[in-house]
Each structure stands twice: as structure tokens, then as C-alpha cells.
Amino acid sequence: MNHRLGIIGFGQMGGAIGSGLVTNGALEAGQVTAWDLSPDARGHATEAGIATAGSVAELCSGCDIVLLSVKPQDAPTVLEEAGAGLAGKAVVSIVAGWDVETLSAHLPEDARVLRVMPNTPARVAAGAFGLSEATTVTDAEKATIQDWFSTIGLVEWVPEKLMDAVTGLSGGIPAYAAIIVDALADGGVQQGLKRPVARRLVLQSLLGSAQLMLETDLGPGDLKDAVCSPAGTTIEGVRAIERAGIRSGLIExxxxxxxxxxELK
Known part of the structure; x- marks a missing residue:
């Protein structure tokens, strides 16, 4: 089936997903329409070759699958504007904190729901997506949506009760990682490296370490042990990390x- 996707909210995340799906061939630009109140967001959609709708109702009338990508506090108003336009459609929601039950309560009875928790590396086709198993979309829609998201990252199906955990983990990791990168680069600068050099070394080392664990059978502990020679430099660094409580801080x-x-429900 030649699906048409409507994106309600073409901001950081909605824009990353929409542009990514087009860039990576999951959809043609002509199959996607976007709506956003922000002129800048609409401009970004236009730059990606994606048409924009003048209203939420107009967008809903021209698509069969809708991506809801707005802030939790804005979702009720937007869904009220959509109204019956969402009847009989599949609604893919990335609204933080809104579970399937909450979303369904704001939709027509025959609308079908799939909740997704994305993250911003979707912009470079390196996202991580948690998809709720408590979906009401058809099997065909489920397969289609999974295929779409697989073109821009990793897809993991998880129980609905664990979607908040996905939000706190992979949803937040880009921010956590940015802090870690900045701190490590600061350490390099303190030791005399120029900041651009330090940052590139950090980013490549983190990327390579992640690839090594993804593409081999090395777990995090295995990789740590492989690098930490007895009485060596790295084990001293690890000791400093543990002394500072960084591991516990990341867990928290x-x-x-x-x-x-x-709390956002």
C-alpha cells in the first residue's frame, strides 16, 4: 500500500524523523505532509521537499498514518483540532509520558495507536526507538511502521509499562552523552590538547567503543577489563571515575x- 504520512509537529524530533524517512528512502517526499505552528519548522519541512498543511484538519484529511510529535502540554489542543479527522487512522505518538490509554482517550474510537519513544540521533539515521507492544494498529501497519523506523535506527519492541524507562534511558542518552563528551574533552584540554582535537578524539573513541561492543561479543565489562592493564594508566582513570560516583550518577x-x-501522563 502506498501510505501517506502526516506529521503533526515538525520540530527537533518530528523533523528528524520526517526528514530521515525521506532521506533514507522509506518514503518519497510526496508521501509526507507536515504541520507546525512555527514558521521555522515549516521552512525546514519545505527544505526537505515535504509539503506543509495550513491546519491540523487539512493534514489529517490527506494521510492514513499520523505521527504525533508535540509536547505533552500541547497534545490535548492539537488532538481536539484534529477531531474526527483522525477517525480510522493509525496514530503514531512520540508524546513523552503519554501512554496508549491516555492517547486513546483523546482520539476517535476507531483510531489505532502505536506509541514510540525516539531519540535525536535519528537525524543521522542512528536513532534508537522503543515501540510499545500495547499497540492497536493492524499487523500490516505495524510491519510498515517498523520498517520505516528501521531505516533511521534500531527498533526494539517493549512492554507498555516499560516505555517510561525507555524515555529515561535512550531518550535521554544524547544529553547524557553530550555531557560525558564535554567533560572528557575538558580533561584533554586540561592536559594540554587543543579543544577541537580533544573533542574529535573523544567522539571517535566513543563511537569506536560502541561499534566494538555492537559488532563483537564483548560486553562493557569485557571491554573495560581488556583496556585496564595491571597497575596501568586506565585503571587509575577508572578508579577516579568510581571515586567520583559517576556510575551512580548516571544510574540516577x-x-x-x-x-x-x-508524571507527564
Whole structure:
């Protein structure tokens, strides 16, 4: 089936997904329409070759699958504007904290729902997507949507009750990673490296370490042990990390973000 995707909210995340799906061949630009209140966001859609609708109702009338990509506080108003235009359609929601039950309560009875938790590396086809198993879309729609997201990242199906955990983990990791990169680069600068050099070394080392664990049977502990020679330099660095409580801090970050996601319902 030649699906048509309507994107309600073409901001950072909606824009990353929409542009990514087109750039990576999941959809033709002509199969996608976007709506956003922001002129800048509409401009970004136009730059990607994606048509823009003048209203939410207009967007809904021309598509069979809708990506809802707005802030939680804006979702009720937008869905009220969409109204019956979402009847009989598949609604893919990336609204943080809104579970399937909450979303369904704001939709026509015959609308079908799939909840997705994305992250911003989707912009470079390197996203990580948690898809809720508590979906009401058809099997054919489920397969189509999974195929779409697979073109711009990793897809993992998880129980609905764990979607807030996905929000706190992979949803927040780009921010956590940015802090880690900045801190490590600061360490390099303190030791005399120029910042651009330090940052490139950090980014490539993190990318390579992630690829090594993804493409081999090395787990995090295995990789750490392989690098930490007895009485060597790296084990001293690891000792400093543990002494500073960085591991615990990262665990607490995931817990705090997950709890906040649950509060947004």
C-alpha cells in the first residue's frame, strides 16, 4: 500500500524523523505532509521537499498514518483540532509520558495507536526507538511502521509499562552523552590538547567503543577489563571515575528521567 504520512509537529524530533524517512528512502517526499505552528519548522519541512498543511484538519484529511510529535502540554489542543479527522487512522505518538490509554482517550474510537519513544540521533539515521507492544494498529501497519523506523535506527519492541524507562534511558542518552563528551574533552584540554582535537578524539573513541561492543561479543565489562592493564594508566582513570560516583550518577539520571516521564501522563 502506498501510505501517506502526516506529521503533526515538525520540530527537533518530528523533523528528524520526517526528514530521515525521506532521506533514507522509506518514503518519497510526496508521501509526507507536515504541520507546525512555527514558521521555522515549516521552512525546514519545505527544505526537505515535504509539503506543509495550513491546519491540523487539512493534514489529517490527506494521510492514513499520523505521527504525533508535540509536547505533552500541547497534545490535548492539537488532538481536539484534529477531531474526527483522525477517525480510522493509525496514530503514531512520540508524546513523552503519554501512554496508549491516555492517547486513546483523546482520539476517535476507531483510531489505532502505536506509541514510540525516539531519540535525536535519528537525524543521522542512528536513532534508537522503543515501540510499545500495547499497540492497536493492524499487523500490516505495524510491519510498515517498523520498517520505516528501521531505516533511521534500531527498533526494539517493549512492554507498555516499560516505555517510561525507555524515555529515561535512550531518550535521554544524547544529553547524557553530550555531557560525558564535554567533560572528557575538558580533561584533554586540561592536559594540554587543543579543544577541537580533544573533542574529535573523544567522539571517535566513543563511537569506536560502541561499534566494538555492537559488532563483537564483548560486553562493557569485557571491554573495560581488556583496556585496564595491571597497575596501568586506565585503571587509575577508572578508579577516579568510581571515586567520583559517576556510575551512580548516571544510574540516577535514568531513574529521575523515567520518573518524570511517568508524571507527564
Amino acid at each position: 539520571a535514568v531513574i529521575a528521567a523515567s520518573q518524570r516521564a511517568a
